[in-house]
Amino acid sequence: MNEIVSIKNGYFYYEDNLALENINLEVKEKEKLVLLGNNGSGKSTLLRVIARLYFLNRGEYRFEGKPLKKRKVKKEFRSKVGILFQNPDAMIFNPTVYDEIAFSLKEFGFDNVDDRVIEIAKEFNIEKLLKKSPLELSGGEKQKVMLASIMVYEPKLLLLDEPTAAMDPRTTGWFIDFIYDLDITAIIATHDLAVAYELSDRAVVMDEGHKIVYDGDMEELMKNLDVLLQANLIHKHRHRHKKFIHSHYHLHF
Ligand SMILES: Nc1ncnc2c1ncn2[C@@H]1O[C@H](COP(=O)(O)OP(=O)(O)OP(=O)(O)O)[C@@H](O)[C@H]1O
Numbered sequence: 001m002n003e004i005v006s007i008k009n010g011y012f013y014y015e016d017n018l019a020l021e022n023i024n025l026e027v028k029e030k031e032k033l034v035l036l037g038n039n040g041s042g043k044s045t046l047l048r049v050i051a052r053l054y055f056l057n058r059g060e061y062r063f064e065g066k067p068l069k070k071r072k073v074k075k076e077f078r079s080k081v082g083i084l085f086q087n088p089d090a091m092i093f094n095p096t097v098y099d100e101i102a103f104s105l106k107e108f109g110f111d112n113v114d115d116r117v118i119e120i121a122k123e124f125n126i127e128k129l130l131k132k133s134p135l136e137l138s139g140g141e142k143q144k145v146m147l148a149s150i151m152v153y154e155p156k157l158l159l160l161d162e163p164t165a166a167m168d169p170r171t172t173g174w175f176i177d178f179i180y181d182l183d184i185t186a187i188i189a190t191h192d193l194a195v196a197y198e199l200s201d202r203a204v205v206m207d208e209g210h211k212i213v214y215d216g217d218m219e220e221l222m223k224n225l226d227v228l229l230q231a232n233l234i235h236k237h238r239h240r241h242k243k244f245i246h247s248h249y250h251l252h253f
Helices: 043-050 075-080 097-107 113-123 139-151 169-181 193-199 218-223 225-230
Strands: 003-014 017-028 032-036 058-063 081-084 157-161 185-190 202-206 212-217 235-241 244-250
Touching: 003 043, 003 185, 017 043, 017 185, 017 212, 032 043, 032 193, 043 081, 043 157, 043 185, 075 081, 081 139, 097 113, 097 139, 113 139, 139 157, 139 169, 169 193, 185 193, 193 218, 202 218, 212 218, 212 225, 218 225
Parallel strands: 032 185, 032 202, 081 157, 157 185
Antiparallel strands: 003 017, 003 058, 202 212, 235 244
């Protein structure tokens, strides 16, 4: 398989604050990986660098094998990459769900816009929402609509930032199946180990030092208490089982 994303010795700073330290990451076409890490570890920043919303201060980023140096992002790149933010409100700017989904189709010069919107709405089971304002929707519905408005233009790389945070159990189940059936590259950031375990066999873990501390098999990660603790993905708290109180590490499955 060809490589789609490659970052070598990548550093990113917000002003003077380091947010990504010496990132090395290679992702192959059609691969799905989960990016794990606690709050502030740098997951969102890394996704934004991959989407070219931010640019590395140091290091190299290659997309489809080609180094990307210039800060000007071409429409061709934008049409190949879709990013779903943690807070979908930040992405909504059209008056109706229909317009939201149609927007990028028009932007990228697709034909049969109407047919494509209807088709994706059926696939995502959101036809009833088409005439509504996206701002009236629940958090989980908004995530679904924004995901539809990305998938409709058929990107090659899908970047998802905490996609299940606002989803109820049924929608989360739907999302896990959606990723399972997905035929493009996907990088999914989450701090939910239970969801991560369902989504991918490859886990990339970032720690509080904004570094990648693990890149490998998901099953192996689940057994690796040292990495899970270092990345703050498990915690310890007291349990009350009737009269017996004890304490142990938790995965929260
Ligand atoms: N716009 C910003 N300006 C300055 N610092 C920022 C900005 N966004 C993030 N940071 C800092 O960069 C670091 C990485 O943040 P980032 O949002 O990438 O983490 P994250 O792993 O996605 O966290 P979360 O799970 O809470 O979304 C943090 O220390 C954060 O405080």
